[in-house]
Amino acid sequence: MHILVIERDRHIASKIIDYLEAKGHQLDAVADGVAGLNLAASNGYDAVVLSWMLPRMEGPEVLRKLRLDHGIPVPVLMLSTKVELSDKIIAFRSGADDYVTKPFELPELEVRLEALVTRAQGRVTKRRLLVGDLTLDLSTLDARRAGRRLHLYPACRKLLQALMRASPAAVTRRQLEHLLWGENPPNGDLLRSQISSLRRTLDGPFEEKMIQTLPRVGYRLVPPSRPVGTLEGRSNDGEA
Missing domain, CATH: 3.40.50.2300 (Response regulator)
Structure with missing residues (x-):
């Protein structure tokens, strides 16, 4: 447990x-x-x-x-x-x-x-978060976009959960920093580094990007305009 x-x-x-x-x-x-x-x-x-x-x-x-x-x-x-x-x-x-x-x-x-x-x-045999073609199973922690499995580090998975729960509303930088590090966030902009890592996994292989930056506010997750995501240069029915 x-x-x-x-x-x-x-x-x-x-x-x-x-x-x-x-x-x-x-x-x-x-x-x-x-x-x-x-x-x-x-x-x-x-x-x-x-x-x-x-x-x-x-x-x-x-x-x-x-x-x-x-x-x-x-x-x-x-x-x-x-x-x-x-x-x-x-x-x-x-x-x-x-x-x-x-x-x-x-x-x-x-x-x-x-x-x-x-x-x-x-x-409840299966609890899932769903934003467009992105799913996150809260029981198994399996994340997929357009059927493609996303391999996430724990910190990125926490960020993804927070963004999916709030979508399409924004989550502030302060909220995300508190989620990862509590009351004592590290020096430097490590949140930007974690978001970049999440972007590479979630958005990198796809034409439409889901993570949006709101300057001086934070980030939000928006569903793709198309019902199924499209991989750049390849089909979307397999894993990396």
Whole structure:
């Protein structure tokens, strides 16, 4: 499973990460609600572990925005010290799929996450993003344009997901930098380098280009005007 942990307590987050990674799962972690919402909305996670008490945006608000503003159905398990029924009702009405009170046992957390993911896979056997003839399967991370498989590095795949979710609207440079590097982007214009790499893979073999640069704003992804992309100088029914 690919799991996002949104937890301000570094000790708790580290324990979850160490335990689940030892079990073969892939983990990302962030310590505040706004950053957690951005990551959860831009990546195809199998599940999210979300703490109630978070800086900048608390768990229930993260959940509401994730469900209502972004329409993301990813299973979410909420962690909280709150034990009152009224608090649990708030969590579930905000969009939580499960609720675990602190302190908790790590094996139980893993079993609950596995159950949530299994149920979600039963509801939706294939989740795909689609922009024109470009598709991205969020379960397998397989990306194709006009049937041609795109071989993407992880950073480029994250950028592609964000651009596809927003298309045809723009995604700002700040949003994309935060997606890749959080609150501490590196010096220099490394985002331009990552976008160039994505362009070479996504647009390079095709006549019509999908990635557009908006000066001083960011980037956006637009569908080709033709229903099927055309490779330059060759047919489009094979892989590179």
